[in-house]
Amino acid sequence: MRGTLPALMVCVFGVTTGEFVLAGILPGVAADLGVSIPAAGLLVTAYALGMIVGGPLLTAITAGLPRKPLVLGLLTVAIAGNLISALAPGYGVLFAARIVTALVTATFFANAIVIVVSAARPGRQASAVAKLALGMNLAMILGAPLGTYIGDAVGWRATFLAITGCCALGLLLVARFVPADQTGTRGTALGELTEFRQRDLQLAIAVTAVANIGLLTVFTYLAPLLTDVGSFAAEAVAPMLLVYGVGAALGNLAGGWLADRALLPSQLVSLAVLVAILLGLWASTGTAITAVLVFAAGAVGFSVIPGMQTRVMATAAAAPTLAIAVNASAYQVAAAFAGWLGGRVIGGPGLRAIYLAAALTTVLGIGLSAVAWLRERNAVRA
Known part of the structure; x- marks a missing residue:
């Protein structure tokens, strides 16, 4: 290693x-x-x-x-x-x-x-x-x-x-x-494909596809959100992207540590905190608090990634490689949908409402994660 x-x-x-x-x-x-x-x-x-x-x-x-x-x-x-x-x-x-x-x-x-x-x-x-x-x-x-x-x-x-x-x-x-x-x-390709009949694996991939849409939507439109909503100067966008990236790196490492100890519970808590951060960004009017929340969004949003990957592997023991590849595709689909969603929101309620839309889609991810957790608990009891 x-x-x-x-x-x-x-x-x-x-x-x-x-x-x-x-x-x-x-x-x-x-x-x-x-x-x-x-x-x-x-x-x-x-x-x-x-x-x-x-x-x-x-x-x-x-x-x-x-x-x-x-x-x-x-x-x-x-x-x-x-x-x-x-x-x-x-x-x-x-x-x-x-x-x-x-x-x-x-x-x-x-x-x-x-x-x-x-x-x-x-x-x-x-x-x-x-x-x-x-x-x-x-x-x-x-x-x-x-x-x-x-x-x-x-x-x-x-x-x-x-x-x-x-x-x-x-x-x-x-x-x-x-x-x-x-x-x-x-295993063979056919053998790995049969693993996708498992409901737990399907649910794990669905969590990746849904729970990440909110943060990806915010990241896609972060520059105009900072300048037009957060009152940042255009020159501040690059440093703020660095702030977000540092938060993502630290959150990623912390998320791995948490997932090793309580995978699905830590995922649920992190997503719930992310919803609160997104709502805070929607309500924020000051640049200082916005900067702190952008860092927190990167940290908390990326803290769930290691656990999501590990969960997919755990539910696809006979086909871990193919499952991870499909999970990566699910993340890319979420990114593509995030771009479309943000455009629709801007054309409707406006740019600031992206934070609300992101919070709502993250809540849907919490729901799917809760279902996965309940299924896991029921399986242990059985």
Whole structure:
């Protein structure tokens, strides 16, 4: 575990930076390739769709393969995708490269999570997931801003070259430190698919899809919420995103610790606190309290992620990799729905009402989590 976790964290940091950084270098991409900003924005949509559709499909196809060679192969494809992105002669090639990179991302994450959980000590699985996810948090806090800086200073192609180098370093570390499979032969794709008949697994994935919509809606529209509702200057948006990201990183680690001790109860409490924070943001009129609440939203919102991942794995013992890949797709679906929901709210009751809509969808997540908790308690009593 000592070398396995850091090696996979480097990989997660590199791959996730490749996903997040595009928003910061979008104007440069559009100008260089001679396309409009909306057309360049479709690169983000293509990446999300690649993860939603390709993740579960590729994970099912590769269900019987040993994990370490599979992870090395997936990283090789990610390296190639980012390198082609850096060298792309035109928009079409870049579009195709982003889709190819997205196709392997969810499957890589799913296998990486299973590897670190398998290597973790009993009762520390959620903490292991949280530490792996720290690579994603660091990509948000450091990777995306650094990639944007490189893009502004040297050009967007240099950003993708840097990401390629980071992923290549991760591949070398995985080859050196991640042990070969110790669990014997893995199941078939058909065998893993049959696991999805379980109601508890279906419910765990539904919690991910619903409970995260609220926070994702707020994050999607955080910039206008801060400037138009919170009275922040435009220059304060970047520092506030950093505040949110630091909160997310700390909350992620704390959430892993809590989930190891009381998974579903801690999830219920965290979601209830998140509702209170969202209502506080809706009622807030001062920049200081808003800043504190934005930090708290990131911390509490991300504290539920390790537990959600661990719950999915626990309810899909015979198909953990495919279940995690589908769960990642559920998160991407939540992100896509969040963008649509926020747009509808802005066109109706207005921008500030996004906080109320986010609180309401989080309440729905609490309801699903409560059902899961009651089912677990009844199963223990039986």
